[in-house]
Amino acid sequence: MFQQKSDTIAAVATAQGRGGVGVVRISGSGIAAVANAVLGKLPVPRHATFGDFLDENGEAIDQGIALYFPGPHSYTGEDVLELQGHGGTAILHLLLQRCLSLNVRLAEPGEFTRRAFLNDKIDLAQAESVADLIEATTTEAARSAMRSLHGEFSAIIHTLVDELITLRMLVEAMLDFPEEDIEVVDTTLRDQLLHNIQIKLQQTLLSAKQGSLLREGAHIALVGRPNVGKSSLLNRLSGEEVALVSDVPGTTRDVIRQAIQIRGVPLHIMDTAGLRSSEDEVENMGMARTHQTLQRADLILLLLDGSAGLSVKDEEILASFPADIPHLLVYNKADLLGEKNLALRSDAISISAKTGTGIEELRERMLKLIGWQNQESGAFIARERHLKALNLAQSHLVNATEVLNHPELFAEELRLTQHELNCITGKFTADNLLGEIFSRFCIGK
Amino acid sequence: MKFSEVFDVIVVGGGHAGTEAALASARSGCKTLLLSHNIETLGQMSCNPSIGGIGKGHLVKEVDALGGAMAHATDIGGIQFRILNSSKGYAVRATRAQADRMLYKQAIRTMLENQPNLWLFQQAVDDLLVEQDKVVGVVTQLGLRFSAKTVVLTAGTFLAGLIHVGQANYQAGRAGDPPSLSLAHRLRELQLPVGRLKTGTPPRIDGRTIDYSVLQEQPGDDPVPVFSFMGNAAQHPKQMPCWITETSERTHEIIRGGLDRSPLFTGVIEGVGPRYCPSIEDKITRFAGKTSHQIFLEPEGLTTHEIYPNGISTSLPFDVQVELVRSIKGLENFRRLKWVGKKTFNAIQHHLI
Numbered sequence: 059m060f061q062q063k064s065d066t067i068a069a070v071a072t073a074q075g076r077g078g079v080g081v082v083r084i085s086g087s088g089i090a091a092v093a094n095a096v097l098g099k100l101p102v103p104r105h106a107t108f109g110d111f112l113d114e115n116g117e118a119i120d121q122g123i124a125l126y127f128p129g130p131h132s133y134t135g136e137d138v139l140e141l142q143g144h145g146g147t148a149i150l151h152l153l154l155q156r157c158l159s160l161n162v163r164l165a166e167p168g169e170f171t172r173r174a175f176l177n178d179k180i181d182l183a184q185a186e187s188v189a190d191l192i193e194a195t196t197t198e199a200a201r202s203a204m205r206s207l208h209g210e211f212s213a214i215i216h217t218l219v220d221e222l223i224t225l226r227m228l229v230e231a232m233l234d235f236p237e238e239d240i241e242v243v244d245t246t247l248r249d250q251l252l253h254n255i256q257i258k259l260q261q262t263l264l265s266a267k268q269g270s271l272l273r274e275g276a277h278i279a280l281v282g283r284p285n286v287g288k289s290s291l292l293n294r295l296s297g298e299e300v301a302l303v304s305d306v307p308g309t310t311r312d313v314i315r316q317a318i319q320i321r322g323v324p325l326h327i328m329d330t331a332g333l334r335s336s337e338d339e340v341e342n343m344g345m346a347r348t349h350q351t352l353q354r355a356d357l358i359l360l361l362l363d364g365s366a367g368l369s370v371k372d373e374e375i376l377a378s379f380p381a382d383i384p385h386l387l388v389y390n391k392a393d394l395l396g397e398k399n400l401a402l403r404s405d406a407i408s409i410s411a412k413t414g415t416g417i418e419e420l421r422e423r424m425l426k427l428i429g430w431q432n433q434e435s436g437a438f439i440a441r442e443r444h445l446k447a448l449n450l451a452q453s454h455l456v457n458a459t460e461v462l463n464h465p466e467l468f469a470e471e472l473r474l475t476q477h478e479l480n481c482i483t484g485k486f487t488a489d490n491l492l493g494e495i496f497s498r499f500c501i502g503k
Numbered sequence: 504m505k506f507s508e509v510f511d512v513i514v515v516g517g518g519h520a521g522t523e524a525a526l527a528s529a530r531s532g533c534k535t536l537l538l539s540h541n542i543e544t545l546g547q548m549s550c551n552p553s554i555g556g557i558g559k560g561h562l563v564k565e566v567d568a569l570g571g572a573m574a575h576a577t578d579i580g581g582i583q584f585r586i587l588n589s590s591k592g593y594a595v596r597a598t599r600a601q602a603d604r605m606l607y608k609q610a611i612r613t614m615l616e617n618q619p620n621l622w623l624f625q626q627a628v629d630d631l632l633v634e635q636d637k638v639v640g641v642v643t644q645l646g647l648r649f650s651a652k653t654v655v656l657t658a659g660t661f662l663a664g665l666i667h668v669g670q671a672n673y674q675a676g677r678a679g680d681p682p683s684l685s686l687a688h689r690l691r692e693l694q695l696p697v698g699r700l701k702t703g704t705p706p707r708i709d710g711r712t713i714d715y716s717v718l719q720e721q722p723g724d725d726p727v728p729v730f731s732f733m734g735n736a737a738q739h740p741k742q743m744p745c746w747i748t749e750t751s752e753r754t755h756e757i758i759r760g761g762l763d764r765s766p767l768f769t770g771v772i773e774g775v776g777p778r779y780c781p782s783i784e785d786k787i788t789r790f791a792g793k794t795s796h797q798i799f800l801e802p803e804g805l806t807t808h809e810i811y812p813n814g815i816s817t818s819l820p821f822d823v824q825v826e827l828v829r830s831i832k833g834l835e836n837f838r839r840l841k842w843v844g845k846k847t848f849n850a851i852q853h854h855l856i
Contacts, residue, residue, distance in 0.1 A: 233557070233588060233591065233595050234557055234558075235557070236557065236587050236588050464591070464592055465591055465592075466588075466591050466592040466594055466595040467592060
């Protein structure tokens with residue numbers, strides 16, 4: 059509605075370091091001036107135009123391809139110019155400086171995407187999925203981010219909002235126009251609409267939880283007494299020699315974080331110092347950190363020496379686990395058992411880190427315990443703030459069911475539900491939220 | 504010619520908003536000038552003779568809590584008081600009062616004329632005095648220049664106002680009052696974003712031609728509500744009931760038949776309407792399933808026969824209006840006292856000033 063003339067921003071859009079191609083992206087109202095200065099002309103829109111990129115003396119800084127996108131049909135919705143040159147650090151730096159000397163300023167992190175959002179090219183959930191797409195470490199995560207970028211998550215939210223609005227209209231008409239004789243709300247219809255919305259919201263929440271797992275991943279704490287084979291298991295799960303493996307108990311002093319993936323779900327494995335009281339100060343520090351780590355875990359794996367069984371000390375360790383975090387007893391060293399079969403509890407599994415026996419089953423159990431449901435249809439990627447909003451929306455709906463006899467309170471709870479959903483797509487944003495979201499992008503996006 | 508006094512605040516337009524602005528400004532100690540093109544219309548209720556209702560009543564109470572005039576004037580002039588949504592929670596309850604036009608006007612006039620720091624002057628404002636992007640005063644029709652540190656525009660429906668009846672329209676601020684054209688033009692020149700609003704009114708009816716025997720009486724609430732937080736029921740004049748009737752399928756047929764000559768539906772009228780005041784054309788279209796809509800016959804005062812039929816605000820042409828009203832129960836032999844229609848006017852997006 060109220061078009062403000064925005065200043066022109068520029069940044070290197072390609073990753074730091076050398077590459078075959080480097081891209082400088084420029085967006086704003088001053089594109090024509092920049093194009094004329096650097097290219098000697100304004101290129102034909104959307105035509106890959108080959109030519110020199112010129113400095114202030116008319117000398118070529120680089121040679122490459124220019125792409126001009128007049129707004130509003132561009133990434134940001136404004137006029138955009140992209141200069142694709144050689145990806146050398148010095149050359150890109152020169153090119154960027156050249157642009158910055160033409161009444162253009164350096165873009166802030168995420169500023170291009172922020173403008174895309176502010177110009178209604180994408181909504182907030184889609185903007186976030188751009189960052190998620192860039193940061194995705196697994197194929198599944200990338201695919202889910204892509205779905206979100208295409209607006210699949212947003213579409214689900216919009217459907218929910220539409221249904222909410224229909225319900226709200228039903229109730230609020232009665233409040234706003236009491237003399238129009240709409241006194242009696244069709245309670246059957248109202249209850250049915252409410253029920254449908256609750257079901258849909260619950261499904262969305264479940265899907266979002268999966269999506270959140272794809273993005274945030276889960277933290278797995280690997281705990282056990284010295285020398286039960288934690289480091290061996292870690293190496294086995296991650297497929298690399300990450301942790302130090304030695305025969306001396308207490309070698310893993312620090313909590314090592316190793317990122318692995320199982321079925322595309324990122325997992326952060328935290329190896330811990332072998333739990334035992336020690337004279338060694340360094341070792342004690344390691345163990346204090348271990349206890350801290352447990353609090354943060356989504357799943358705790360207690361590794362045990364299968365040939366020795368569950369000792370008293372193991373029981374003590376088990377008892378110290380936080381009650382609300384799922385755990386799995388992993389009896390290692392199955393290779394040493396020979397013919398002996400272990401009678402296992404339901405929360406236990408037998409493996410051999412050395413030979414690989416039972417590792418697949420371990421992976422499956424781990425996924426299951428962190429709440430991953432293998433979905434045929436793809437999940438959309440979701441962030442913690444999305445989950446938070448969905449949870450709040452759900453609690454307002456619950457409140458609504460408790461005040462069915464008070465139409466104005468019912469209407470208010472429905473309004474609050476819609477508000478939470480609007481926060482997801484960015485239809486409503488708290489002032490500092492945008493700043494927070496876009497500051498985590500990299501510069502150039 | 505430059506007026507000798509320099510004011511702190513000039514208020515342009517003496518309707519409901521202008522009255523409150525001028526009184527508030529004067530109350531806080533600012534030397535205030537209220538300019539109206541007609542002093543006799545200060546305190547006039549332009550549309551229906553009622554104050555309050557859903558949303559509107561909330562606003563009046565807020566103004567009252569801040570020391571404003573409206574609720575007080577309503578207690579002095581109110582002839583029927585009701586609380587809407589009384590069976591629901593406190594937050595959505597609203598007070599609504601019918602007021603005697605003349606008593607209400609008198610109450611407002613008394614407050615305006617007895618307010619220290621407040622000057623009243625009858626002059627239409629044609630232009631704004633602007634120096635370096637700052638407003639420093641106004642110029643009136645006669646060329647008088649008034650200086651002030653602040654100018655408050657409360658022109659109501661007068662800016663480039665148009666009244667539409669059927670396919671005819673004419674310029675007016677309100678029925679019987681000229682519009683503010685020069686000022687509207689000037690505001691557009693200043694490149695302030697201007698939008699267009701619309702509102703509608705029904706024809707007024709001679710109460711002597713109404714058959715009350717077939718209508719439902721609607722007395723005020725008992726105990727009688729009081730509008731102002733600082734008022735009491737003893738201030739109220741004699742109370743009168745309203746009467747309720749309704750449209751029929753026949754009425755709706757007549758309206759549908761005239762839609763092709765309704766400026767609303769032919770797109771001649773541009774602008775956004777008030778939320779709680781849909782025209783009858785709007786209502787039968789939006790709530791197509793309803794076979795009848797309620798009409799409230801509101802007395803304009805204790806000493807007049809004029810009745811305001813609330814619920815049939817319209818911009819349909821005269822002949823359709825006549826038939827439409829005739830088809831309403833109790834109004835078959837009605838005689839009209841006044842015609843009005845749909846009103847459109849300029850409005851400035853306030854947050855940009």
